[in-house]
Amino acid sequence: MAMFSLLPVEFYSRNTLVVAREVLGKVLVREIQGALLKGVIVEAEAYREADDPASHAYRGPTNRNRVMFGRAGAAYVYFTYGNHYCLNFVTEREGVAGAVLIRAVEPTEGVELMMVNRQVADVRNLTNGPGKLTKALSINREHNGLDLTLGKDLFVTQPDNPPPMEIGRSRRIGVKDGADKPWRFYVVNNPFISKKGVK
């Protein structure tokens, strides 16, 4: 009996926009010394390469973004604004840059430990933003390049009986260049998404 179904590399090695949409409803799992922290992914954004001025990969490979050009199913974790880590899933075939930024999850397991990590008591304020969820799940630069398909430390699973959900689409948050592209996907009416009312 399978305890969970791990998403295979074939899930990730597709068009970035498809992965960004289909990753909604999947379960992000963080394993820390035997404890499991879980959250349902409810908001994600697609970042590509030459056609996407908002992407780190827009100007080609650099020391920071090289994971984006590598094998799909890896974690791309970067540090920004002097305070925050952001978690992405690498997409597309090897050699083509692509990543899906995980912007928000709905906590389902290990909530108490997340509260300790974040120092906040309101569940709705635990993981409703890219910098918040990495802190709640204790994700940092050590996870950059980690293989999400191994089912260890950090991985993603398909829930057994996913509830129906309505998927919304909007422009991306916090970008200037490429702001016109509707490459953000989110679960409509979910209280754990980072921003509401964005067109």
Place this chain on the structure above:
DNA sequence: GAGAAGATCTCCT
């Protein structure tokens, strides 16, 4: 080697 901007969050008003 310097300067600027950044896929954000929190606190303050």
Place this chain on the structure above:
DNA sequence: GGAGATCTTCTCA
């Protein structure tokens, strides 16, 4: 609703 915090990374000289 707005500004400051904070530091890494990139670009250009």
